[in-house]
Amino acid sequence: MPQQSAVTVLAPLPPEHRDRAVEALSHLAGPGRGALAFDRHAGLHFARLLLVEAAESPSGAAAGPGLLYTADLDGSADAHIRALADVSAEGLDRAFSCCTGYPDRPDPASRTAWLQAHRIPEAAFYVNTVGRGVPQVVAEARLRQALETYLDEHREDVADLTPAQVHTVLRRHALTDPQLRFGTVPARRPPLTWRAGELIHKVAVPAVLLPLTPLLLVALPFVAVVLRLHELRDVPDRQRPDPAAVARLRTAEDRVAVNPFAVVGFLKPGPFRALLTRVVLFAISYAVRHVFNRGSLAGVTTIHFARWVYLTPERMVFLSTYDGSLESYMNDFIDKVAWGLNAIFSNSTGYPPTVLLLWRGAREEELFKNNLRNHQVPVQVWWSAYDDLTALNVGSNAAIRRGLARRSLPDEEAREWLALL
Structure with a gap:
């Protein structure tokens, strides 16, 4: 029985090549779809390619455009990248030749090296049911x-x-x-060695943190005060999403049973929010690895895979594969796990006002949904191994x-x- 892995590749894109990249993605989503040959990759659940637009962070730092490739797969991520560089060569060359430093005369070895050099880690990775290939x-x-x-x-x-x-x-x-x-x-269970490793990690993390508990309890009231002061200064985004942009997003949604979702945003400025985000993502990573790994993400059962990824120290992307309409997806989260949404997304700019990280926030339904739409980005190329399930x-x-x-x-x-x- 395989275990699931994630691959996330972010390739910098010169601004002058943006339109060329859009054209390449449009081709790969349409008549050139077969060039990526995703159906020839054994164990590939879902894959996507999307354009990340240039933007400026709240601190004034420039974040250039880029092409993002992600895959949810069975088995080794390294093996997938090697296979991608060979089997999907034509599609890769068309998409990534627009990007900085792509090999002039690519072959499987040079493509593999380039992809590995531009691979970025996932801060947290959710799998609906670990081991189900x-x-x-x-x-x-x-x-x-x-x-x-x-x-x-x-x-x-x-x-x-x-x-x-x-x-x-x-x-x-x-x-x-x-x-x-x-x-x-x-169905076969995961190998004993893998299960033993997971059990060790599950026990070791609390064991390491346990001696710090008294210190954390002493620090908690001070953290709460600092957090509340930050929350009182937060300015929510009250801008309604552009109807034309929403219409474009909707044309790619709810065509089949399974949909891709992507939002890109900046963290609120300052070291406090940066550290708080790291702590929350550490907790999420542990929880989705050891607790929410049997078909339910804190009560939400419509997600196949999800990941949180730092694009830069100030910029993040959240990607998921979900069932049904986006409206029902958002409602599912609001109704069942609003506190979880608040814990992570309240650290991003424009989020509805929260109280001590966990309360309000997503409960401000209209503000939350508008903010989500304002940060949602289209997924230009999308592939699923089982559209109808x-x-x-x-x-x-x-x-x-x-x-x-x-x-x-x-x-x-x-x-x-x-x-x-």
Whole structure:
């Protein structure tokens, strides 16, 4: 069973090459889509290319334009970059030849070296369900479809059977079909060595922080006072998003079950906000690695992958892959995890006013949604290994396999299992 990795590449773009980059991305999103050959990368869940526009930070520092490539994948990030430099050579050359320092005569080795040199780390990386790879997702979707087809074709034969008996019939059918037999055994767990490493990290971080607890408790009231003083000076962005810009964004949203999302913004100036952001992201990274890694991000179940990345020390991007409309996505966050939104995004410019980091903020719904739209950027090139499967679908298909892998089920459990079909 593979573990999931993230690849994030940020390539600086000379301002005079911006229009050329836009043209290249437009080509790769349309008639030149096959040049990137993402479908030939085993274990690639999602990939995107987008333009990050030039901007000036609140401190006056210039942030130049750039091209951003991201991938959510199974297995080694280094292996993906090597494969990308070979299999996706034509598309890479078209996109990144606009960027500073791209090899004049690229070959797999020089492309790999260039991509590695421009790779940037993720401050936090969320995986809906660790260990569930692309082959498993695709195979379990096929299993579900086959079982549903069998039930449709044998409706009269199973009409008078108990739920437990129907489960037995379906299991027997899967055992006799070589294409479905995999569904009668549980999905493999991650390797023991990997699980041991994760357990060590899970225990070691609190163990290291535990001796600091008295100091942190003493410092907490002073931090709260400083934080509140900063919050009282914060100026929220009350500008409504440009209707034309929103319309352009909407043309690329909600076409299929799965959507890409990207927002780019600057941190509020000053060392306090910079340090606070680092602390919050450290906590988020730990939480998504060890707590929110089984299908739910603090109650939000519609996200496949997400990442927080520093583009510069003052500028960040948040990227996610989510299900359904952006409106329902935002509402899901506001209703279930507004405090989490506040904890991280209140450190960015223009965010609705918060109280002690966690309160208000996203609860100011109109201000929050407007601020999000104002910082949202289009994803020019987007690829998905399973356009028609929501995170809920993927989780249900995995549950169907878990039930089928059991030799028998009591009637009540079998009834609940059949409700998934």
